[in-house]
Amino acid sequence: MTGDGAAPRRPRLPLRLPAWTATLTWKAAVFITVMCCALAALLGILVHVAVTNQTVGQARDRALTRLDDATKQYEAGGRLDPGAGIDPPGLPGALRDLAVGGERGTMVGDRDDRPTVWAAGPADGGRAIAVQVDYAQGARTIDGLDRAILGSSVLAIGATLLVGSFAVTRVTRRLHQTARVARRISVGDLDARVNDPRTRDADRHQDEVATVSGALDTMASSLQGKLLSEQRFTADVAHELRTPLTGLHAAAELLPPGRPTELVQDRVAALRTLTEDLLEISRLDSRSERVDVDAVRLAPLAERVVRASGADVELRIVRDIVVDTDGRRLERVLGNLVGNALKHGAPPVSLTVDGPVITVRDHGPGFPDYLVEHGPQRFRTEGTTKGHGLGLTIALGQAQVVGARLEFANADGSAGAVAVLTLPYEDAAGAVGEDC
Structure with a gap:
């Protein structure tokens, strides 16, 4: 509802995509792109997860091995190696709580902005003994792998789009040719044919487009034959009727004057007109008429x-x-x-x-x-209408x-x-x- 002076609201038009998006090429390109992206994403995730698990697993194993060595040194009263300590700074709280609770564990974290794998275990006095292993090389490996997966996916999608577009364009070009021939036939050009080379060899395997093209050519040939037969029949009947009608017209002129004579002459004239119309239609159907401009x-x-x-x-x-x-x-x-x-x-x-x-x-x-x-x-006629x-x-x-x-x-x-x-x-x- 609008007040005085307020501009009326325009009805919101439905969103319509451009006409070119309805083409088979566009739909095939979208389908290929979506499927390639989905496949690339799936493979990338699988490779990323597998390599990450392997890299992190190796780092965890090294960390646990160092934790065993550090624990033995600590229990023997020796000096701990660098990278090991009791409640060292930077130890993640969740990992420390796990170690204080009497269990051993590992965790990937950061220390001084560098990727680090921590391993911690229980020590006396409610403390945790922990070691750290530098994980920067593994992180760089995973980052490089991700970039390689992304780059190769883009290249693969681009190459697939080019090949797919080329293949789809060849199919759509043949479909457009078939459609053009069908339109020519619909407007009366019965000589139009697709003439797909794939249909000439009966022993050659044909795809669906070739099957449709062959069916259209066969239909056009059959339709042309039937129409030509009907046109010849119409022309022959009209020509054959002209001679007896001429004689009948002459005979009607010799009848004595009267109402019956007028009826006969009228019907003969109507029959002659119909015969001439049939001859004219046969000439129009055969496209033999010449224009005198x-x-x-x-x-x-x-x-x-x-x-x-x-x-x-x-x-x-x-x-x-x-x-x-x-x-x-x-x-x-x-x-x-x-x-x-x-x-x-x-x-x-x-x-x-x-x-x-x-x-x-x-x-x-x-x-x-x-x-x-x-x-x-x-x-x-339509119903009872003449x-x-x-x-x-x-x-x-x-x-x-x-x-x-x-x-x-x-x-x-x-x-x-x-x-x-x-x-x-x-x-x-x-x-x-x-x-x-």
Whole structure:
């Protein structure tokens, strides 16, 4: 809760790591580093403990040996050697208490800032006899060993990271290549293949990446074969239908006037249109279409499309421009979009030209969800809803031929379908804006 004039608190955003941390190379590098550090730490601790125990044990043995000699000298009434004495200064209190209690023991400590190993035992009168052994050399040995372990661990981790990164990078490079080929296949390039050399020799052992690459190539070949077979079937059926339909159309024209004749002629015309659409789709699928590029002004072309529709379509020219495109194909795209809006939508239907962006809008029930999400699909119906036929499929294919982008959406906050065609356009010179 804030008072008057207090700045509102901004919501705390969740912490997000950079995008590059999601890569397999980064994860492998972190894993290798953590495992190498853990292994180096474990081995270093084991070596450190083993060498320290050995060094300290040898020093304790020497101290206990000197303590035995000092005890014998003390009991014989002789003079103690240097480094031995009764309750000498610097003797650790815990070790003295142990010796006074009648037990012998050793302890690593310091005397005059030098590492020292003490050994103490009981003496008469509640005192302790103790000796000291210089431990500086052993301490230097352990320090040198620790530095050697640390240095060798850093070198080992660095070398392992380099080798591991190289190996992981080779794997990720092959995975990226497989992903690129999969994306090319998804957009229609069925000739794309990974062609991993490891998959060419059937007797050669294959790793997992090669297995995935081989499976992708096999899937692409199978998919390409099936699609080519379907395309040939569609083209052959359409070609075979043209001859009998031509004869049927001629025969229908010879029928006597009347309502039955009109119905027959109408159905024959619809069947001829469907056959021509199938032929056009087969040409689009085979990518055999060639673009005839010319300078096209959009406003007159849009006017021709509206007149050809034969319906009350609102034409709005926000900004008229000249684009380099195939005017015949562009007119075909817009004609199909307007025809679909008139057939499946509801009035008012509008066609808007705003520079290189052309929008066709109706006020009907809108596009089905599957069409907005995945694009038009041939003859598909959703539930009891009538399908969209081939018009939008042809429009999308012809738009791709001329290099345009065609998007389908539903109007926000109101009923209606919206088709937006964006033409490739670079030079804005000569743009004209007018209202109709």
